Amino acid sequence: MTATTQTAQERDTDHGGERDSLLTKILVRQETTLVLVMLVIGVFAASRSSLFLSPDNLSEILRSSVIYFVIACGAAMLIIGGGLDFSAGAVFTLGALSTCTLLVNGVPWPLAVLAGMAICCAVGGVNFAVITYLHVPPIIATIGSFYMLTGINNLVTGGSDVLPLPESFQWIGQGSVAGVPNDVLIAIVVGVVFWFLLERTRFGVNVRALGGNRQAAVGNGLRVFRLDLTLYVIAGATAALAGMIYSARVGAGQVTAGGTSITLNAITAVLIGGVSLMGGMGTIQGIAVGAVLLSLIDNALVLASVPPQYNSIVVGAILVCAVAVDHLRRARIYRKR
Template identity: 35%
Template sequence: MTLSAQSSTPERMPLFRRGLKAFVDIRELTLIALIVTIIIVMANLNPYFLSFSNFRAVAVGMAPTAIIVIGMAILLASGGFDLSVGSVMALSSTVVAMLLLAGVPIPVAVLGGLILGAIIGVLNGLLVTGLGINPLIATLGTMSIARGIALVLTEGFSVSSLPASFAWIGKADIGGFPVIVLVTILLVVFFDLAVRHTRFFRQAYFIGANEKAAMLSGIHVTHVRIILYGLTGVLAALAGVLLASRLMSGTPTAGNGIELQVLAAAVIGGASLRGGEGTILGAFLGVVFVALINNTMTMLAVSIYWQMIVIGGVLICAVALDMLIRSKRS
C-alpha cells in the first residue's frame, strides 16, 4: 500500500500543477474565482452587499469604464495605449449637452459627439504612427488639450437643463435592467466575438506580438493602428454620451482619472503592456473586479483617498504578475 501511494504521488503532482498552471494562465478563470470570493466574503460582512439595488448601482456605475476598456484592450494588444480616454469622454459629453441646449435633435447631437471622439482618436493614431511620437507623450498631450477645451467651453461649469427625452438612454430600463448596462453587455459580447473571429482585429495581436513580422506578412500596420485609435476615441465618446444622459448634464471634469482604472482593468484581465495578448472578456472581468473592490471599500467606509491608493497598488501588482508569468514562460 505504501509503495502504491508513493508511486501514485508523482503522477498526481504533474496533473495538479498542470491544472494550476492552466488556472493561472487563463486569466478569465482567475478573475471569476476572485470575483466570487469577494462576493462570498462581503455577503458575510454586509448583508446589503447582495441586494439588487447595490448590484444595479455597481453595474450602472462601471458601464462607462467597461465601454472604454474595450478599445483600450484592443489597443494594448496592438502595442499601444491611450491616456486621453477620460478627457475625450468629458469633452464629448460636454459638446453633446451644448448641442442639445442649442436645439439640435438628439440623434444629431449624439452623432456629433461620437464623430468628435473619432477625430481625436484618429489624431492620436496619426501622432503615433505618422510622426512616430511615443503613445505616452502623444495621448498625454491630447488628454490635456481635450480636457482644456471642455473647461474653456463651459468655464468649468456643468451644462444642465437638457431635454427630458435625452434621459432615456442613460436612465431607462428594459425588463428591469438598465439600458446603459444592456448596451455595455452587447458591446462587450460583440467586440469579444469580433476580436476572436475576424481577420481585422486579429491583426492587432500580430502587430503587438511582432510589428516587423506583421509588416512583412502584408498587414498595413499604420492603417490598423489609426483605425484602432479612432475606435477607442468613439467608445470613449459613447461612454461620455451615456454618462451625460444618466446625469442629465455635460460635465467637463467627468472621467478624471478613469484612464488609470481602465488600464488597471485591462492589465488585470490579461492584456500586456508589451502587446500581443488579452481578451475583451478578460478586460471586462477586470472592470468588474475593480468595481467590486471600490464597492467593497465604500461599504466598509474606507476613505475615497485610500481607494485611489488601492487601485494604484492593484495596477502595480497586475503588471508585476504579468511580467512574472512572461518570464516563467520564456
Template identity: 85%
Template sequence: MAVTTKSLTARDRGTAPGRERDSVLTKILVRQETTLVLVILVIGAFASSRSHLFLSQSNLTEILRSSVIYFVMACGAALLIIGGGLDFSAGAVFTLGALSTCKLLVEGVPWPPAILIGMAICCAFGAVNFLVITYLHVPPIIATLGTFYMLTGLNNLVTSGNDIIPLPQSFQRIAQGSVAGLSSDVVIAVAVGVLFWFVLERTQFGVNVRALGGNRQAAVGNGLRVLRLDLALYVIAAATAALAGVIYSAQVGAGQVTAGGTSTTLNAITAVLIGGVSLMGGMGNIQGIAVGAVLLSLIDNALVLTSIPPQYNSIVVGAILVGAVAVDHLRRARIYRKR
C-alpha cells in the same frame, strides 16, 4: 507484439479524454479572469459579512451600472493596447464627447445625431493622435498626454467651466431606462462587449490586431497594412471613450466639465491591465476586461458599505494592478519558454 501495440493504443485512447479534460481545466484555472473572479468572491464575502445591504438587488445593480463606464472605455483601449498602441488622452476625450453631445442637445438637436456628431468629433482627435505618433515620430505616451492636456483646456474654454443642463428626458432614458428588466446602460455595455468580443475573436481584423501587437516587424513583413490598422485602433479608442462620456452624462443628467480627467483615464487602463491585457501587446480578451471593470466598481462599493476610508481604494487597486502585471510577465515568460 501486435497485441501489445493494440493494447497500448487502446489504453492511450482510453486516457486521452481524461488528459484532455485535465488540460482544459488547467487552462481555465490559469486564466487571469478566473483569478479575478476568485478575488471578487473574496471581497464580496467580506463586504456581505460587514453589511447586509451588499447582496441586495439594488446594490448589485448599482455595482454593474458603475462598471459600465470603465468597461465601455476599456474595450477600445484594450483593442489599442493589444495592437501595440497606448492612449492617455481617453479621460479628456471622454469629457469632450459628453460636452459636445450635451451642447448639441440643449440647442435642440435630437439625441441620435447629437451623439453621432459628438463621437465623430472625438474620433477626429483619435486620428490626430495617430498622425502625431506616426508622422512626427512622437512616442504614444507623450503624444496622447499632449492631446489630453489640450482637450482639457478646450473643454473648459468652450463651456467656461460650467456644466451643461438641463438635458432632454429622452436622452437621459438611454442610461436611466430599462430593457427586459435590466438597466439600459448595462444593456448598452453588454452590446458593446459582444461586438468587441466578436471583432477580436472572430474576424480577420482581430487576428491582424493580435499579430500587430505580438510582433510589429513580422506583421510588416507579412504584408499587413500596419498604418491603416493603427489609424483604426486610435479612432476606435477615441470612439469608445466618447461613448462612455455620453453614457455618463445620461446617467447623471448633465454634461459635467469635471467628469473624465486623469482618474478616468487611469481607471480605464487599470481595468484593461487587471483584465489580463498585456501592456506589451498581442494578448488579452474582452471577458477579462469585463471582470476587471466589475472588480474596480466592486472595490469602491464595498469600501463605502463597510465604512472603510476611501483612501484604501487606491491601495487595494494599486496592489491588484501590480499583481496583475506581475502575473502577465510570468504568463508571457511561460508561453515563450514553451516555444
C-alpha cells in the same frame, strides 16, 4: 490484453489528459484569478453589510463598471495592437460636452450622438497622426492631447455644465428594459461586438499580430498604418460613448467628469483584466471582469465603512500583481517557443 482494449485505454488516457489540460488552462487564466478575488471581496463585504447582496446594490455595482468597461474595450484593442492612449479621460468629457451642447440647441439626440462620436474619432485620428508622422511616443502624444482637450473643454463651456438635457436622451442612462438598466445593456452589446471583432474576425487576428511583433506584421504585408489609425479612432469612439452614457445617467454634460481618474481606472481595468502592456495578448471577457472588480472594490469598502484611502491601496496592489503575472506569463510563453 487485446489490441482493442489497449487502444480504448489509450483513448481514455488521451481524453483524461485533454480534460486535465483544459482544467489547467482555465485555472491559470487571469479571469479565473480575478473571479476568485471578487468572491473573497464579496464574502468580506457581505459579512460587514447585509445590503451588499441586495439586488439594487448588485445592479449598482454593474452600472458603476459600465463606464470603465466601455472605455476599456477600445483602449484594450489599442494596447493589444501595440498602441497606448492616455487621453481617454479628456475625450470622455469632450464627447459628453459636444453631444450635450448640440442637444440643448435642439439637435435630435441620434444626430447629436453621431456628431459627438465623429468629433472624438477625429481626435483619435489626430493622435495617430502625431504619433506616426511626428514620431512622438504614444504616451507623450496622448498625455499632451489629454491636457489640450481638458483646456478646450473648459474654454468652450466656460467651466459650466451643459443642461438641461431632453428626457429622451436621459432615458439612455436612466431607463431600463425588462428590469435591466439601459447602460448595462449598452455595455453588453459593446462587449459582444468587441469580443467578436477580436476573437472571430481577420481584423482581430491582425491586431494581435501587430501587437505581438510589429516588424513581422510589416514583413507579412499587414497594412500597419491603416490598422493603427483604425485602433486610435476606435479608442476615441469608445471614450466618447462612455461620456455620453455618463451624461445621460446624471442628466448633464459635466466639465469635471472624466479627467485623470477615468483614464487611469480604464487603463487599470485593462491591465487587471489580463491585457499585456507589451501588446498581442488580452481578452474582452478579462476586461469585463477587471471593470466589475474595480467597481466591486469601491462598493465593498464603502459598505464596510472602510476609509476611501484603502481603495487606492487595494487597487494599486492588484494592478502591480496583474502586471507581474503578465510578465511571468509572457516569459513562460516565449520559453515554450
